[in-house]
Amino acid sequence: MNKPLRHVWLVIGLLFVLLFTSTTYFQVIAQGRLNADGRNARTIYNEFGRNRGPIVVDGTPIAWSEKSDDTYGYLRTYEPGSMYAHVTGYYSVVYGFGGLERSLNDTLSGEADSLFYQRVVDTLSGRDMQGATVELTLDSQAQQAAYDALGDRRGAVVALDPETGEILAMVSTPSFDPNRLSSHSTKDVRASWSELNEDPERPLTNRAIGGDLYPPGSTFKLLVAASALDSGSYTKDSVIPGPGTYPLPNSSSVMNNHAGGDQTPCGPDDQSTLQSALEQSCNTSFAMLGVELGEDQLSGTLDDYGFGDRMSIPQTVTASRIGTDLDDAQLASTSIGQYETRVTPLQMAMVAGSFAHDGVVMEPGLVKSVRTQDQRVISEFTPKERSQPLTAANAAQMRTMMVGTVEEGTGSAARIDGVEVGGKTGTAETGRGTKPHSWFVGYAQSGDRKVAVAVVVEEGGYGSKVAAPIAKDVMEAVIDR
Structure with missing residues (x-):
């Protein structure tokens, strides 16, 4: 072979090597990145050409x-x-995607590894492939009750089964119509997206598990009381200070005993039992108790409840938190649910659930089961203990105090005839010159039926007047069957 031909074959060989290399790169190495690129219309058509599995509640x-x-x-x-x-x-x-459509995309689209066998069967049988059916733990009646009770107010409701962790209701308002975003008219979708994102009411935010989070106000006193019991130095009958005012340590600020500047002491000689202080929602009692317990004791209890932990239900849940390196004035404010204390309604429902379940916190979850279109079960919800911050005996003391709060104290609007209801109201200051957030956290049980609930209404005012009746409606929807 003469020299010019050798050069030609060398060039051709080099071109084949380059072609093989580039093909390998784009089809193997860069495949994931190119498929995920939002400009890839082929990927979009392929994605929306799949028969996505249904999401099911109560069948x-x-x-x-x-x-x-x-x-x-x-x-x-x-x-x-x-x-x-x-x-x-x-x-x-x-x-x-958003919500479960995002977190369970592989399952709903049928691409999950657990659905490999089903894909093979569908291909061999010539049947159109369909993603898995996802059945949720939600109770349709509880969800409806929560949605109706919140109405046009900004807020959230979470209800769960204390013994399993199954989420029975999760509502955030204001809400939105996802059909407007699922339209195939890109013009209409863009207009809806802009409208939703420009709305100052933030309808796309899931207030139940995320967003800016909320100061819990007096509902946080449940955690301070639990921490006191856990320390071994207190019982529900322990007598604690409760003066009409409390000058915060090393501060010029003075804390009043009740909202609205009320300086009434908690009891005779500026003292009361722990139970009476919870029933009356005495600020000074719990501020002084928090300081007495100390940051380490309180933080240890909160760690046991999952504060600071990111959870997945399988949607991602923003971690609840308190401030760190607190001085006594900050710790006093933290102990009544203010300062830098921020929580999700889901977190507070888990707190209430622990008292109804002998001190055990269960792992919360939204997915009851995953099934193929042949109804073959791929996975099922399995109750899982997350932690046990309290002994069963201390949880029983918490229930007694919470029942007293509903029967004799600030939570009377949540009372249900013939049903054991325990709870705590909260009126959380925001520091923005607006009305405080309205809270209720509690549980109800009758026979073998139990439910734990947390309700927050933004700028709703007193928890006893606004949040407690909402909680009652939701608890009745679960208990009265």
């Missing part, structure tokens, strides 16, 4: 896919959309 689909007569293949539909919007999330050709 009824609340999200499902229907054949569409356009290039996308399937249209995602939600009904009743807004009541479950912060649970299901949205599935958009423009803005991707």
Whole structure:
């Protein structure tokens, strides 16, 4: 072979090497990045061409896919959309996923490793592939009660089964209609997205598990009381100070005993039992108790309850928290649910649930089961203990104090005839010159039925007047069957 031919074959060989290398790079190495690129229309059409599995509550689909007569293949539909919007999330050709549509995308689309066998069966049988059915733990009646009771107010409700951790209701308001974001009209979707994001009421925020979080106000006194019992130095009958005012240590600020500047002492000689202080929601009692316990003791209790931990239900839950390196004045304010204390309603429902379950905190979850279209079960909810911050005996003392708060104290609006109801109201100052947030945290049990609940209404005012009646409606929806 002469020299010019050798040069030609060398160039051709080099070109083949470059072609093989580039093909390997784009089809193997860069595949994931290119598929995930939002500009890749082929990926979008492939994604929306799948028959996505339904999301089900009490045997009824609340999200499902229907054949569409356009290039996308399937249209995602939600009904009743807004009541479950912060649970299901949205599935958009423009803005991707939210809620469970995001966190369970592989399962709903059928791409999860656990569905490999089903994909093979569908392919060999020539049947159209469908993603898995996701059945939720939600109770449709409790969800409806929470949604109706919140109405047009900003806030959230979480209800769960204290013995299993199954989430029975999770509502955040204001809500939105996910059907507006699942439309195949990109023009309409963009307009809806802009409207939702520009709304000062923040309807896309799931206030039950995220967002800016809330100061818990006096509902935090439940945790201070629990920490006191756990220390071994107190019982519900222990006598603690409760003066009408409390000058905060090393500060010019003075704490009043009750909201609105009320300086009435908690009891004779400026003293009361721990139970009476909780029933009356005495600020000075719990501020002084928190300082007496110390930051290490209180923080240890909160750690046991999961403060500072990120959870997945499988949606990601923002961690609740308190301030750190607190001086006594800051610790006093923290102990009545103010200063830098911030919580999610889910976290506070877990707190209430522990008292109804002998001091045990259960791992919360939204997914009851995952099944193939042949109804083969892929996974099921399994109750799992997360921690036990209190002994059963101390949890019983907490229940006694909480029942007293509902029967004799500030939580009377949550009372249900013939049902054991325990709880704590809260009126949380925001420091923004607005009305305080309204809270109720508690539980109800009758026979073998139990429910723990947390309610927050932004700028709702007194928890005894606004949040407690909402909690009652939700607890009745679970208990009265």
